[in-house]
Amino acid sequence: MxxxxxxxxxxxxxxxxxxxxxxxxxxxxxxxxxxxxxxxxxxxxxxxxxxxxxxxxxxxxxxxxxxxxxxxxxxxxxxxxxxxxxxxxxxxxxxxxxxxxxxxxxxxxxxxxxxxxxxxxxxxxxxxxxxxxxxxxxxxxxxxxxxxxxxxxxxxxxxxxCSERLRVLDTLAFGRRAVTPPVGRKITQDMVKLRGYLQRSCGFHASTGQSCLGQHRTMFPLNCPSEYKSVLQFSIMDWCSMRTTQQSPLEEEGPTALNILTVKFR
Structure with a gap:
């Protein structure tokens, strides 16, 4: 001790x-x-x-x-x-x-x-x-x-x-691509719930298989809900191409167009 x-x-x-x-x-x-x-x-x-x-x-x-x-x-x-x-x-x-x-x-x-x-x-x-x-x-x-x-x-x-959490992470952008269910796979209860959510969110008509959002009409493949991926888009602006007040004369009619790079991840 x-x-x-x-x-x-x-x-x-x-x-x-x-x-x-x-x-x-x-x-x-x-x-x-x-x-x-x-x-x-x-x-x-x-x-x-x-x-x-x-x-x-x-x-x-x-x-x-x-x-x-x-x-x-x-x-x-x-x-x-x-x-x-x-x-x-x-x-x-x-x-x-x-x-x-x-x-x-x-x-x-x-x-x-x-x-x-x-x-x-x-x-x-x-x-x-x-x-x-x-x-x-x-x-x-x-x-x-x-x-x-x-x-x-x-x-x-x-x-x-944590297999369920891993499945969710697999469907996120920048994660591993989710595996598409093989043809003929039985639709699970989760797929049925997702289909109903898409129908309610997009004004989907079950009888016609069409969306009623204005004049835009879209067909949803009901048997493949996992095909819908999250999309991330961001833009990068080149501020170096923008003239400062000292560089730009007062009599100039309009601003110089900026160089904008847009990147989309699916």
């Missing part, structure tokens, strides 16, 4: 020494429960590994803890015990009895500083999508189970758990 003390010169102003303890080593003590550590306001590093701890009592740790070592215990759940640790950077929980992957990850979603996590040798790690699930739902983690998280793994996890 390491104690960090900053005591004033006067004994009357000397605070309790518990307030300045920054490191606490309680490994290999045969503990079956965690003692109340909330009184250690400056505690940053805690070793509780290699004990017989089964349950984590809620809020026994102060919110300033940066590294927490709980490996080689008998912990079955961390629900309600770690969500307030917003400064947590390192969490070792390997070789415990954690069985619920969703519950465990949900407890850590607010720990946005979390960089290193160990979960191996827990029952939920047998899930075939375990690693991708943790990578996707804990995006700040850089090292998972002693292995660096690669960008390729993040992309794969995104495709696996």
């Amino acid at each position: 390491e104690v960090s003390r900053r005591e004033s010169g006067s004994p009357m102003c000397r605070p309790s020494k518990d307030l300045h303890i920054s490191e606490l080593y309680l490994a290999k003590r045969g503990l079956s429960a965690i003692p109340d550590l909330s009184k250690f306001k400056q505690l940053r590093y805690v070793w509780l590994n290699n004990n017989k701890i089964k349950n984590l009592n809620g809020s026994v740790f102060n919110c300033c803890i940066a590294e927490l070592y709980l490996q080689n215990n008998e912990i079955t759940t961390i629900s309600g015990a770690l969500r307030h640790l917003t400064c947590l950077r390192v969490l070792l929980l390997h070789n415990n009895q954690l069985k619920n992957l969703e519950e465990t990850v949900a407890e850590l979603r607010h720990t946005h500083c979390l960089q290193t996590v160990n979960f191996f040798l827990n029952p939920f790690t047998q899930d075939p999508e375990y690693r991708e699930y943790v990578i996707h739902h804990l995006p700040s983690v850089q090292i998972l189970d002693r292995k660096e998280v690669r960008q390729e793994e993040r992309r794969h996890a995104f495709r696996l758990f």
